[in-house]
Amino acid sequence: MAKIIVKDTEINIIKVVEEDYLCLTDMIRAKDGDFFVTDWLRNRNTLEFIGIWEKVYNPIFNYGEFATIRNQAGLNSFKISVKEFVARTNAICLQAKAGRYGGTYAHKDIAFEFAMWISPEFKIYIVKEFQRLKADEQKLLGWTAKRELSKINYRIHTDAIKSHLIPEEVTKEQANIIYAEEADVLNVAMFGMTAKQWRDANPELKGNIRDYATINELICLSNMENINAVLINDGIPQGERLVKLNQIAIQQMQVLEASSGRNLLK
Numbered sequence: 001m002a003k004i005i006v007k008d009t010e011i012n013i014i015k016v017v018e019e020d021y022l023c024l025t026d027m028i029r030a031k032d033g034d035f036f037v038t039d040w041l042r043n044r045n046t047l048e049f050i051g052i053w054e055k056v057y058n059p060i061f062n063y064g065e066f067a068t069i070r071n072q073a074g075l076n077s078f079k080i081s082v083k084e085f086v087a088r089t090n091a092i093c094l095q096a097k098a099g100r101y102g103g104t105y106a107h108k109d110i111a112f113e114f115a116m117w118i119s120p121e122f123k124i125y126i127v128k129e130f131q132r133l134k135a136d137e138q139k140l141l142g143w144t145a146k147r148e149l150s151k152i153n154y155r156i157h158t159d160a161i162k163s164h165l166i167p168e169e170v171t172k173e174q175a176n177i178i179y180a181e182e183a184d185v186l187n188v189a190m191f192g193m194t195a196k197q198w199r200d201a202n203p204e205l206k207g208n209i210r211d212y213a214t215i216n217e218l219i220c221l222s223n224m225e226n227i228n229a230v231l232i233n234d235g236i237p238q239g240e241r242l243v244k245l246n247q248i249a250i251q252q253m254q255v256l257e258a259s260s261g262r263n264l265l266k
Contacts, residue, residue: 004129022111025103031118044073062089189245216256
């Protein structure tokens with residue numbers, strides 16, 4: 001469940017078959033006067049637009065029932081609810097939801113037209129806020145992808161540690177100490193501090209130091225995990241690996257960013 005705020009109006013957004021649907025019930029609070037979604041739905045221009053949209057995107061739309069409803073538009077006695085309209089026409093652009101986040105939802109294409117009915121200014125702002133939301137989601141998606149890549153490469157890293165640094169017949173607790181030490185080799189090379197030092201400095205934050213890394217830092221960490229695995233396989237001592245990895249971190253971050261956002265080891 002996503003949300004945007006437009007002109008002091010909070011608008012819920014849900015996913016329906018991977019498409020964004022905005023809550024018209026929330027949006028109508030921004031319209032001056034006492035209006036309902038049904039007032040908009042009974043409008044002939046509204047029905048014409050919905051009919052064309054359904055024709056393009058909905059192969060099971062009931063045009064016969066829609067024609068009957070459209071012909072009644074404009075009559076003083078004509079009124080139809082969203083549930084009835086969807087039931088009679090098999091429309092997919094509108095959704096009537098019950099429960100905690102209940103209300104009338106519309107596909108973003110239809111919701112933007114609904115926003116125009118509220119006011120031209122409201123439509124401009126809602127489109128702007130929706131685009132900002134999508135841009136933020138893309139940034140988060142990119143960060144998440146890099147974080148997952150870092151986790152996959154970390155498995156390669158830990159396999160190298162298991163094969164070359166952990167002696168036979170050690171306890172699980174002893175093995176975990178070695179894993180943690182090697183993880184901190186990367187942390188110190190990249191961030192200039194161990195995991196414990198970061199936790200001590202940020203007691204109010206959840207997760208670990210890598211959960212707060214930038215995309216560029218995650219890219220660099222992913223590369224360093226692979227490189228460290230190779231260095232471990234080659235039998236390079238930990239101290240030498242730390243120096244090499246820090247040099248690599250500095251070089252790669254200089255390439256990835258015009259100016260590094262963190263203080264690396266000198």
